[in-house]
Amino acid sequence: MERSEMRSAIDELSLLAATVNHVPIKPFLALCNLVVQVLDKIGPTMTVLRQDIHHNIQRLENFHDNDPSIYWDVVEILKKEANEGNAKKGPTCSKAFVALKLVPDSKTLVNILKVEDEDDDTLKEEMQNLISLLMPVLEQNKDILKAYGLDKLKCT
Template identity: 45%
Template sequence: MKRSRDMEKRSEINSAIEELSLLAIVKPGGNHESAHIPTKPFLSLCYMVLQVLDKIGPTMAVLRQDVHQNIKRLEMMHELNPSMNSNLVEILKSEASKGNARKRFSCSKAFLWLTRSLDFSSALLRALEIDPKKNMEQIVQETYDATLSPWHGWISSAAFRVAIKLVPDTQTFMDLLKERDESCDTLKDQMQILVSLLVPFLEDVHCILKVYNLDRIKST
């Protein structure tokens, strides 16, 4: 409980950095099939993504809904059997062995799409960290094109094109991400730390997804 209250006092950026510190992927002998990704810290990190998406506004409504649904799917699986489902890689392995990994509402697909949402968030923060004065609409569009657009069907892509005009300006978004009385330079430093942790983590996750033939799945 204390940890939850402490997290509420910090920005999403600092909270995400803390969650990532608990998410080091263990790869015995470099074998991704034997890797370990703890479920609860991963889901906590995804909740941080939801809060960042909320700050972007209605533009991210469709993506936010998908993220929330996928989090709930993995949470439900974890609650049914906490000890068995504490490692996300074991869930992938189990569903793959039963031929269920690529089914519409599988936990494997939920994990895949949450990973892609983290890809989007990482690229967005990286772009802002590099050039915090760049037009926010352009940043969101370029980030979406690079991370999510290749996997989205026409319905999701069309919804995004309609909503892109509703993004806040860059300064407003940066102000929303900051802690109270935090400077822009401090925020940029925190964003750089988060991205530096996210990038290698996501690279390992994508290797794991590839092992289970999940990396090329597109939305219908």
């Protein structure tokens, strides 16, 4: 039976969650590759992000392949680059890994979306309103495309 990317991601994350102060490279890279597969499904609008993630995966894989017995863990790779003073110079594994900081945590995302002094409940209500208003517009757009036989067009 074929597993969804979501189910596969859950499996990989459960392997990573069991470790403390270590990030085993194989499950981490498997998870990253699942992200790339999801971006592929979304389509060509995600090409730049997909390529960036793919290059970062390759960088980590190449480092690991140089000596898998030492670099079985992302933390060991980061330590080596930091100790050598290379972590911030050029295209490094450290930069590839720290790129995860670009994804905000839930609290940060909520704070970005809220206006000053707005509470979480008001933001939630506004988001629900936006979604309820947006859904009919998206459905209408789909119907229009379908009416003209354009519903199977792919983005370029």
